[in-house]
Amino acid sequence: MSDLTVVMYHYVRPIAKSKYPSIKGLEFDLFKEQVKFIKNNYNPVTIDEVYESFYNGHKLPPHAALMTFDDAYSDHFKYAYPVLKEHGMQGCFYAPAKTIVEKEVLDVNKIHFILASCDNVSELISNTKVLFDLFRDGHEVKEFEEYFSELAVANRFDTKEVIFIKRLLQVALPEEMRKNICRALFNTHVETTEEEFCDELYMSQEQLSQMASDGMHIGSHGYNHYWWNKLDSETLNNEIDKSIAFLKAIGAHTENWTACYPYGSSSQEVTDILRGKGCKLAFTTAVDVAKTDVNDPLLIPRLDTNDLPKEATAKTNQWFR
């Protein structure tokens, strides 16, 4: 039996000194510390070793760890990649292809930066209500207050108001309405144009290609960053095919390819489609240490960076297996 700790990262940047000091992410200095902590206590492994363990029963070293980075932020190229190189570690990077091919900021990222640009979340909720009323024509939607009572439930990272904004604008409303509201809020609250912002936020195709040819692993995170378990099978097939074409275009491996479910959106049907298309490993957002002889290789749980200590010399915690 092999235990595998997969760590998930999103934003990794010098946050305190940045234009968006309240963005939820990992401070770069703490990333460097955490990488040292992992090197001190775990054995970093590559995606090929993980594949061999799931499919051919190869044993992983004790306390094996794999580093994964979601959403193709330029942070990953600028900050994470050089540190991984320095420590001889491989990172697995999951890029929503559309951001790079079409230079469009994902709504989910617009929401993060709208929240980071607003000091007053109640004011943001009132603005959202105004836009909700403005864009609701022609859509079958409930009353704004009903959404609030359904969706405003705090989780381990966010207050109920923040969760409400995220859920309302990421998933609850019809797509066209969500897009319109996100665009309007982004234009009001974030002081930059979408194109400029896109260039700043995401890696370029060249940067991804460079990492792919330099031993880093690049996998599928879909094209549009949709919730995969909410798509009909034709749309999902199309999402996956386009993301594989993108992996080919940047020179990443498309044999034994791997995926990461956007928002952790797995389901039996999604997993079956991925398997049918030759996907070998896929990562969820379920919080756990994986067991390579027990877990489905297409449903590998991960720990969030916040689940592990961020000091090189810290003691290991309950997730150390």
Ligand SMILES: [Zn+2]
């Ligand atoms: Zn994502």
